[in-house]
Amino acid sequence: AAQEAAAQQRAGRDWSPSNMGQPPNQPSKGPSSLxxxxxxxxxxxxxRFIIEWPPFEYAVLLTIIANCVVLALEEHLPQGDKTTLAKKLEQTESYFLGIFCVEASLKILALGFVLHRGSYLRNIWNxxxxxxxxxxxxxxxxxxTQQNDLDVDLRTLRAIRVLRPLKLVSGIPSLQVVLKSIIKAMAPLLQIGLLVLFAIVIFAIIGLEFY
Incomplete structure (x- = not known):
């Protein structure tokens, strides 16, 4: 009995990369990934260890900040013309996209894709x-391909890149709390905003009547 209790205790120890190749004595009953x-x-x-590793999280956050700076420096001219700086910044797009793809792939492998609780697509930020x-x-x-085979304008899809700064929210839990609080307060604030707008309209009409 003592040996069995000791074996169960060893099997329940926390995992680390050093014992990655040593599976626990009892099979896991959790859902599989993919x-x-x-x-x-x-x-x-x-x-799972990588996505929860603080240096990895900081590296992703720095990548998001750098991508936001690049998006802010872009300059679009009429008729599709681009400045020299814009052409250089456009070349960095594939690097940022590759980093974000690696991040998403690691999370999908660690958490699963969508079918079970706690999987990747069960989180609104993911x-x-x-x-x-x-x-x-x-x-x-x-x-x-864009010009000959597809009769669509991809500029709208490129505009979706402005959502990338919101990836900071998924990496910083405190920002998630702030954003959720703002969303919950939007309904009461909307009513107050309508009241203020109504008062402004009244005084604007009075001003037009006098002057």
């Missing part, structure tokens, strides 16, 4: 991140 990776799979455990990544790949299609 129907392939169980909870005790070394690859899934390692990807849905936004995935949408930004997918639309980013569409906008990176070759120019010949």
């Amino acid at each position: 129907f392939l990776l169980s909870e005790d799979n070394p690859l899934r455990r390692y990807t 849905i936004m991140d995935f949408f930004v990544v997918v639309t980013g790949f569409i906008t990176q299609m070759p120019q010949s």
